[in-house]
Amino acid sequence: MGNHATNINDKPKDALKGQKRLRLVVFGFAVCFAVISGRLVELSLVRGFFGDHHAGVTREARLPRPDIVDRNGMLLATDIKVYSLFANPRKIIDVDEAVELLTAVLPDLNVKKLYKQLGNRKRAFVWLKREISPSKRAEVHNQGVPGIGFRKETLRIYPNGRLASHVLGYVDVDSHGIAGMEKFLDDQGALYTASLADPAKHAALPAHLAIDGRVQHAMSDEIAKAIAHFKAKAGAGVVMNIHTGEIISMVSLPDYNPNEPKSAQQSKSINRVTTGVYELGSVIKAVTFAMAFDAGVMTMTSKYDARRPLRIGRSVIHDFHAEKRILTVPEVFLHSSNIGTARMALDVGLEGHQAFLRKAGFFDRLVAELPEAAAPILPKRWGKLTTVTAAFGHGFAVQPLQGVTVASALMNGGKLIPPTFLKRDRESAQGQAVQLVKPATSEKMKYLFRLNAQKGTARKADKLAAGYRIGGKTGTAEKVIKGRYSKDHRLNSFVGAFPMEDPQYTVLVMLDEPQPVEGTYGYATSGWNAVPTAGKVIARIAPLLGVLPDLADLEKPKNKKAGTH
Amino acid sequence: MLKVINSILVVVLLVSAFVVYSLEYSIKQGERDIALAKKKTRQAQETIRLLDAEWSMLTQPERLQRLAMEHLKLQPVKAGQILPRNMLASKLPDRPVHDPSNTKNDPLARMLEDLN
Numbered sequence: 001m002g003n004h005a006t007n008i009n010d011k012p013k014d015a016l017k018g019q020k021r022l023r024l025v026v027f028g029f030a031v032c033f034a035v036i037s038g039r040l041v042e043l044s045l046v047r048g049f050f051g052d053h054h055a056g057v058t059r060e061a062r063l064p065r066p067d068i069v070d071r072n073g074m075l076l077a078t079d080i081k082v083y084s085l086f087a088n089p090r091k092i093i094d095v096d097e098a099v100e101l102l103t104a105v106l107p108d109l110n111v112k113k114l115y116k117q118l119g120n121r122k123r124a125f126v127w128l129k130r131e132i133s134p135s136k137r138a139e140v141h142n143q144g145v146p147g148i149g150f151r152k153e154t155l156r157i158y159p160n161g162r163l164a165s166h167v168l169g170y171v172d173v174d175s176h177g178i179a180g181m182e183k184f185l186d187d188q189g190a191l192y193t194a195s196l197a198d199p200a201k202h203a204a205l206p207a208h209l210a211i212d213g214r215v216q217h218a219m220s221d222e223i224a225k226a227i228a229h230f231k232a233k234a235g236a237g238v239v240m241n242i243h244t245g246e247i248i249s250m251v252s253l254p255d256y257n258p259n260e261p262k263s264a265q266q267s268k269s270i271n272r273v274t275t276g277v278y279e280l281g282s283v284i285k286a287v288t289f290a291m292a293f294d295a296g297v298m299t300m301t302s303k304y305d306a307r308r309p310l311r312i313g314r315s316v317i318h319d320f321h322a323e324k325r326i327l328t329v330p331e332v333f334l335h336s337s338n339i340g341t342a343r344m345a346l347d348v349g350l351e352g353h354q355a356f357l358r359k360a361g362f363f364d365r366l367v368a369e370l371p372e373a374a375a376p377i378l379p380k381r382w383g384k385l386t387t388v389t390a391a392f393g394h395g396f397a398v399q400p401l402q403g404v405t406v407a408s409a410l411m412n413g414g415k416l417i418p419p420t421f422l423k424r425d426r427e428s429a430q431g432q433a434v435q436l437v438k439p440a441t442s443e444k445m446k447y448l449f450r451l452n453a454q455k456g457t458a459r460k461a462d463k464l465a466a467g468y469r470i471g472g473k474t475g476t477a478e479k480v481i482k483g484r485y486s487k488d489h490r491l492n493s494f495v496g497a498f499p500m501e502d503p504q505y506t507v508l509v510m511l512d513e514p515q516p517v518e519g520t521y522g523y524a525t526s527g528w529n530a531v532p533t534a535g536k537v538i539a540r541i542a543p544l545l546g547v548l549p550d551l552a553d554l555e556k557p558k559n560k561k562a563g564t565h
Numbered sequence: 566m567l568k569v570i571n572s573i574l575v576v577v578l579l580v581s582a583f584v585v586y587s588l589e590y591s592i593k594q595g596e597r598d599i600a601l602a603k604k605k606t607r608q609a610q611e612t613i614r615l616l617d618a619e620w621s622m623l624t625q626p627e628r629l630q631r632l633a634m635e636h637l638k639l640q641p642v643k644a645g646q647i648l649p650r651n652m653l654a655s656k657l658p659d660r661p662v663h664d665p666s667n668t669k670n671d672p673l674a675r676m677l678e679d680l681n
Contacts, residue, residue: 075617081614468644
C-alpha cells in the first residue's frame with residue numbers, strides 16, 4: 001500500500017482519479033465485510049444464545065413408540081432393532097457367486113427365487129430377507145458381496161407372548177397400532193403417548209398398564225384348564241380393583257400371539273370381554289336388587305310371592321329351581337328366582353327401571369381405552385315384559401366389562417367408576433366416580449353376595465378359596481341360537497368380590513357352552529363350572545394381590561375334619 | 566519501521582493461523598470422540614433393550630410355572646400357610662426346619678451343583 005501511495009504522488013494528474021477509484025474499492029470491500037460480519041454475529045451470537053436451537057432441524061421424526069409394561073414394570077411390549085437384507089440387482093456383478101455366498105450363510109433362502117430377484121436388472125431395490133440376527137448380519141457383511149446391503153428396522157416384540165394379548169393388541173409392519181392398547185397409543189391416547197415421549201433424546205417412558213402380569217397368567221391358566229375340563233367353546237375372566245376401576249387382569253380365550261398378528265384375525269379369538277356383548281343373565285339380578293333397595297320399594301324383610309309363574313300378557317315367567325312358595329329377599333337372591341326379581345322391577349316401575357339401567361351405563365357403549373368396544377344390544381320398545389325380562393338379565397346384551405363395572409359399584413359403597421386399562425390412583429378414580437346407589441344399599445348387597453357364597457349357588461367357590469371371604473352371584477344364560485333360547489347352549493358366569501367385609505377386587509369368570517362332565521352329575525349350570533373356576537382363580541390371585549386369608553374362617557373346616565377322624 | 570511492523574504482523578498471522586488450525590483439529594477430534602461415545606451409548610442401549618426383552622421372555626410366568634412344575638417339588642401357596650404378622654411369633658418352630666448346610670432336600674441348590 002505504501003508503494004502505491006508514492007506511485008500516485010509521482011503522477012499528480014492521475015492522482016485524483018486513482019484515489020477516488022481506490023476509495024470506491026475500499027468502500028465496496030468495507031460494505032461487503034460489514035455485511036458478512038454482521039450476519040456472522042447474528043447467526044452465532046444472537047441466534048446461538050437467544051434463538052430457537054432446533055430451527056433448521058425440522059426433520060420429520062416420529063415419536064418413539066413407548067414400551068408397554070405391567071403395573072409392576074414387567075415388560076410386555078418393546079421395540080428392538082433388527083437388520084433386513086436388501087440387494088441392488090444393478091450393482092451385482094456375479095449373480096451365481098452372490099447366490100452361492102448368501103445361501104451359505106442363510107440356508108433358508110429360496111435359491112430359485114433368489115436367482116430371479118438378483119437377476120432382475122430393471123430393479124434397483126429388492127428385499128431379500130427381513131429381520132435377521134446380528135450374528136448372521138456380521139457373516140453376510142464379511143463376505144463383501146457387492147450390491148448387498150442392510151437396513152436397520154424397528155421391530156415391535158411382545159416378549160411375554162400370549163399374555164394379555166387382548167389388552168396389548170398388535171402393530172403392523174410399520175409399527176402402527178392396529179388393535180388394543182397399541183392402537184390406543186396411536187389414536188385416542190396420542191396425547192398420553194406424547195406426554196411419555198422425550199423427543200430431544202428420542203426416547204419415551206414406558207406406558208404403565210393396570211394389568212398385573214402374574215394375576216393375568218393365573219387367570220389365563222385357570223380359564224384354559226376350565227375350558228379343557230368342561231369342554232367349553234371359550235372362556236373369559238376379569239379382575240378389577242374395586243376402588244380404582246383398574247383392570248388387573250383381562251383374559252379371553254382362545255387368544256392370539258401378538259408377535260404373529262395373523263393369528264389375531266380369526267373370529268374365534270375376539271376379545272369376549274369388550275368386543276362381544278352377551279345377555280349376562282342372573283348376574284344382572286343383583287342390579288335389580290340394588291335398584292329396589294335404593295328406590296325404597298324393598299327392605300331385607302320384604303316377601304315375594306313365587307307360588308305361581310308370573311303371567312305378563314301371553315308370556316309366562318317361570319323359575320329355574322321353582323320353590324313354589326313365598327320367598328324372603330335373601331331367598332329370592334339365593335334361589336335366583338326370576339319371579340321374585342321380576343316383581344321387584346315391576347314395583348320400581350318401567351320408568352324407574354330404565355332410568356336406573358341408564359345411570360348404570362348399560363344403555364351406552366362403554367369405551368375404556370381399548371378401541372374394540374361393542375355397543376349394547378337393547379330392546380327396541382320398552383314394555384312391561386321388557387322390564388320383567390331385563391330384571392333377570394334377558395333381552396338386553398352388554399359387554400361383560402360393563403357387568404363387572406356395575407357389580408363393583410354395588411359392592412364398593414355405591415360408586416360407579418369408569419374402568420381403565422392404565423394405572424390409576426385412588427384419588428383420581430374417586431374424582432371420576434358417580435354415586436350409583438346409596439352406601440347403605442351397597443352394604444345390603446355385600447351381605448347378599450356373601451350369603452350366596454356361604455349358602456347359595458356360589459358355595460363351591462367359597463370352599464375352593466377358603467379364607468378369602470368371597471361373595472358372588474352366578475349366572476346361567478341360555479344363548480340365543482337361531483332366534484330362540486336354547487336349553488343346551490349356555491353362557492355361564494360368576495361375578496363376585498373378595499374379601500367381602502371390605503371388598504378390594506371384583507372377579508368375573510365366564511364360560512361359553514360348558515358341557516356336563518364327570519363329577520357334575522349331568523349338570524352344566526354355572527355353579528358346577530364357572531363358580532369352581534372362580535374359586536380356584538381367587539385362591540391363586542389373592543396372595544399375589546396382598547389379601548390375607550382369615551384364619552378364623554379357616555379353623556372351622558379344620559375342626560370339622562378333626563372331629564370326623 | 567514499516568518492515569518491523571510487517572514482519573511482526575506476518576509472525577502474528579502465522580501464529581494465529583497455527584492456533585486456529587490446531588484448535589479446529591482438536592475440536593474435530595472432540596467431535597469424533599463424542600460421535601463415537603454416542604454410537605457406543607446407542608449400541609449399549611440397544612443391547613440393554615434386547616437383554617430386557619430376553620429377560621422378560623425367559624421369565625414369562627407361563628414358562629416359570631412349567632419349569633417349577635418340572636424341576637421343583639414346590640406347590641402353590643395355600644391359604645393355611647399364610648399368617649398375619651402378629652401370629653408369627655406363636656407359630657414359629659423351635660429350630661429351623663431348613664438346614665442350609667444340607668443341600669439334599671434343596672432342589673434349587675442341587676440344580677446349581679449339577680450346573681457346576
